[in-house]
Amino acid sequence: MPLGLLFQGFRRRPPQRILPAAKPLRQRYDVVIIGGGGHGLATAYYLAKDHGIRNVAVLEKGYLAGGNTARNTAIVRSNYLTVEGVAFYAESVSLFANLSHELDFNIMYSERGHLTLAHTDAAVRTARWRAEVNKHLGVNSELIGPEEIARICPRLNLSRHARYPILAALYHPPGAIVRHDAVAWGYAAAAARLGVDIHVRTEVTGIATEGNRAIGVETSRGTMHAGSILQAVAGSSSRVAELAGLRLPIRTVPLQACVSQPLKPFLDPIIVSGSLHIYVSQTARGELVMGGATDPYPLYSSRSTLEFKEGLMAHMLELFPFLAEVKVMRQWAGIADMTPDFSPVMGATPLQNYFIDAGWGTWGFKATPVCGKRLAQTIANGKAPDLIQPFALDRFANFVQIGERGAASVGH
Amino acid sequence: MKILQCPLNGPRNISEFVCLGEVKPVPGPDAGVAQWADFVFMERNAAGRVREWWLHIATNYVFLVDRDTRSDEILATYRIGDPRLQHPTGEGSAS
Numbered sequence: 001m002p003l004g005l006l007f008q009g010f011r012r013r014p015p016q017r018i019l020p021a022a023k024p025l026r027q028r029y030d031v032v033i034i035g036g037g038g039h040g041l042a043t044a045y046y047l048a049k050d051h052g053i054r055n056v057a058v059l060e061k062g063y064l065a066g067g068n069t070a071r072n073t074a075i076v077r078s079n080y081l082t083v084e085g086v087a088f089y090a091e092s093v094s095l096f097a098n099l100s101h102e103l104d105f106n107i108m109y110s111e112r113g114h115l116t117l118a119h120t121d122a123a124v125r126t127a128r129w130r131a132e133v134n135k136h137l138g139v140n141s142e143l144i145g146p147e148e149i150a151r152i153c154p155r156l157n158l159s160r161h162a163r164y165p166i167l168a169a170l171y172h173p174p175g176a177i178v179r180h181d182a183v184a185w186g187y188a189a190a191a192a193r194l195g196v197d198i199h200v201r202t203e204v205t206g207i208a209t210e211g212n213r214a215i216g217v218e219t220s221r222g223t224m225h226a227g228s229i230l231q232a233v234a235g236s237s238s239r240v241a242e243l244a245g246l247r248l249p250i251r252t253v254p255l256q257a258c259v260s261q262p263l264k265p266f267l268d269p270i271i272v273s274g275s276l277h278i279y280v281s282q283t284a285r286g287e288l289v290m291g292g293a294t295d296p297y298p299l300y301s302s303r304s305t306l307e308f309k310e311g312l313m314a315h316m317l318e319l320f321p322f323l324a325e326v327k328v329m330r331q332w333a334g335i336a337d338m339t340p341d342f343s344p345v346m347g348a349t350p351l352q353n354y355f356i357d358a359g360w361g362t363w364g365f366k367a368t369p370v371c372g373k374r375l376a377q378t379i380a381n382g383k384a385p386d387l388i389q390p391f392a393l394d395r396f397a398n399f400v401q402i403g404e405r406g407a408a409s410v411g412h
Numbered sequence: 413m414k415i416l417q418c419p420l421n422g423p424r425n426i427s428e429f430v431c432l433g434e435v436k437p438v439p440g441p442d443a444g445v446a447q448w449a450d451f452v453f454m455e456r457n458a459a460g461r462v463r464e465w466w467l468h469i470a471t472n473y474v475f476l477v478d479r480d481t482r483s484d485e486i487l488a489t490y491r492i493g494d495p496r497l498q499h500p501t502g503e504g505s506a507s
Contacts, residue, residue, distance in 0.1 A: 238457035297431035
């Protein structure tokens, strides 16, 4: 046992809290961020660190990182399909890889490699396409055949007699899993050290406007003036935007996931199959984290369905038949904001000083650092950097969408 | 299994249907590009009672559904031209 840990165990002092205790609301903040999830906290941190804007408030209706930051399947990758998407997520992966050091907080970044299985000729074609786009932009991805797949993941059922035999895979070595809560806590602690106010149990009830300009925020604990406002409320984006008089190109749909009982480590890479609607990885404590496609119709409820579990388990057994006796331990759902082109919405809105971070569907967690960094830059400079400019809300009015459906983990 | 009461086929498994999206006013023939973009992409995406177009896949039958998007309840289903549709969503129809 490390001596430091032993020493800590005998100390009479209670453990130190990571975050400062609750404070009263200030009258005015330079930037108010609605939503205390990973994205909001990361934006607050980069505003304070990169741009010296420290009079910042993060408002959270419930508790920190209790929404989709807590409900994703913690996968990080950059093997996207469009040039815009690959460049954006590649920066996210590089920020993630150094995040434990930067925040002085262990986010348990674990590089595993990421295999997207192709069971049909069409899927092989998409995988080859993605590999070429990735390589062109300096992202490590390649198309590999069954022999190489067997070397990387020997437990996978590669039989040619399976219902959907595995023909090839897109192999993306930088694919990683991360302790998702730690990302939010690390950003929150680092932001608080730099002077950011984090207000939990503070629900936003209205946006004060003057002409075409947002000037303040009304909350359940009082009102405040704001220089700029950012909404980063995955799952409630349309409802909060409505407070600001905005409509969004979003349908809100639940995404379910589950975890098995802990097993001996047998699955090093992250396995994804678009045809079987499944993605799975094994955590450090041995649980299999499994997810599938979003629910078939819009809903704001995180209820669970038998259909989801039946479908997911049937497909899991096609890939790993020996899991038949393994039990499911926990099951949950996140509320995902789906956009028509499967890309996010970031940046300015028709309402001046009101910025948006929404439409993160099923791909939000993996963008946490880059989204925070680039939105902080957008708010500080009043202009979106080239990296996120293509994801602006006005792309729908201009008919220039970023079609990422081909790189979504599973069919939707 | 969740059951949806189809006006043509009676009670069927909801997996036989596709949700086609919320009912919204269609732009007129002289509408501009901005209005069409708004119609095609923007959603009210309400949390609560909504009225939507649904399709029964096997019979290619389109009809309307009132649903609660918080509680996942089907509140009412209508044929196109149903006289109850004169009432706006959430009023006049029993829930």
